[in-house]
Amino acid sequence: EAGVAQSPRYKIIEKRQSVAFWCNPISGHATLYWYQQILGQGPKLLIQFQNNGVVDDSQLPKDRFSAERLKGVDSTLKIQPAKLEDSAVYLCASSFRVRGLVHEQYFGPGTRLTVT
Amino acid sequence: AQSVTQLGSHVSVSEGALVLLRCNYSSSVPPYLFWYVQYPNQGLQLLLKYTSAATLVKGINGFEAEFKKSETSFHLTKPSAHMSDAAEYFCAVMESNFGNEKLTFGTGTRLTIIP
Numbered sequence: 390e391a392g393v394a395q396s397p398r399y400k401i402i403e404k405r406q407s408v409a410f411w412c413n414p415i416s417g418h419a420t421l422y423w424y425q426q427i428l429g430q431g432p433k434l435l436i437q438f439q440n441n442g443v444v445d446d447s448q449l450p451k452d453r454f455s456a457e458r459l460k461g462v463d464s465t466l467k468i469q470p471a472k473l474e475d476s477a478v479y480l481c482a483s484s485f486r487v488r489g490l491v492h493e494q495y496f497g498p499g500t501r502l503t504v505t
Numbered sequence: 506a507q508s509v510t511q512l513g514s515h516v517s518v519s520e521g522a523l524v525l526l527r528c529n530y531s532s533s534v535p536p537y538l539f540w541y542v543q544y545p546n547q548g549l550q551l552l553l554k555y556t557s558a559a560t561l562v563k564g565i566n567g568f569e570a571e572f573k574k575s576e577t578s579f580h581l582t583k584p585s586a587h588m589s590d591a592a593e594y595f596c597a598v599m600e601s602n603f604g605n606e607k608l609t610f611g612t613g614t615r616l617t618i619i620p
Contacts, residue, residue: 393548420606431509431595431610432549445607480548484606493539494608496548 391415393497395481401503407469410500414462414483420444422494423456423466424480432480438464471504478502507532507598511611519619524568524583526614528596531577537599538579539608540570544592552594555579566590591618 394413402408414421419440424432435454437445440461449456453472458464468475478501482494512527530536537556541549553564560572566589570581579596596611 422608429514429612431597431612432608433610434607437607482549486606493551493554496541496550498546498548501546 393481393483393495395479395497395500397500398498399501399503401505402471404473404504405470407467408471408502409465409467410479410481410502412464412466412481412497414464414481415485415495418483418485418495419461420484420486420494421458421464422482422484423464424482426478426480426499428477435466468502471502473504476502476504507536507600507609509596509598509609509611511594511596511614513614514612515615515617517617517619518586520588521585524581524586524590524616526581526594526596526616528570528579528581528611529577530579530596530598532598532600534600538570538572539597539599540564540568540579540581541595541597541610542592543595543613549595552581586616586618588618588620591616 396411421438423435426432435449436456438458441458456466478499480499481497484492484494508531510529539554540552543549552568553562555562555572563569568583593613593615595613597608
């Protein structure tokens with residue numbers, strides 16, 4: 390089966406510019422996650438969708454970050470305006486859920502963002 | 506709140522030697538635990554997971570981990586290191602809370618294999 394797809398793979402922007410990342414999860418996976426991975430740290434959850442609804446966005450800096458998953462499939466994450474500290478790898482993951490069972494999250498290759 | 510501590514941000518072992526990567530967790534409920542591996546410029550790949558079944562979990566590429574509740578640990582081992590094992594390894598804990606299956610990751614351990 391095809392894995393989680395992300396684009397672009399790399400992006401360089403100047404501070405105060407805007408940027409958007411795209412994610413296509415594995416077919417049939419209802420749950421989608423966006424993580425931020427700063428160099429030298431583990432991934433940190435930004436937002437979790439169940440179908441097209443938000444389950445958890447408690448760690449999303451909502452003054453500059455936004456995300457949507459309009460049709461319950463693809464998702465976009467936007468940063469506007471970007472700051473230097475947003476330089477990181479943005480990982481998208483997806484999973485499916487069967488009641489009572491725990492399934493792992495499948496990760497995409499990530500988008501490496503550099504803010505100058 | 507859940508958290509993960511990985512002892513040793515860098516570990517070096519000789520090819521053929523035992524690999525031991527340490528992970529301790531904190532969780533208010535019985536946890537689910539995971540080990541992921543990340544190769545350069547790639548996403549995370551699941552090595553193994555503990556979901557309250559057998560305490561000794563076997564994963565891919567010859568890795569295994571043992572859940573020890575008394576020590577709140579989930580250390581990752583491999584009997585004989587291979588050059589291809591060089592990567593970054595992340596331990597993660599999940600508290601499943603009515604569909605909010607949030608993963609909390611440790612800071613990672615970079616494994617270097619010495620020829």
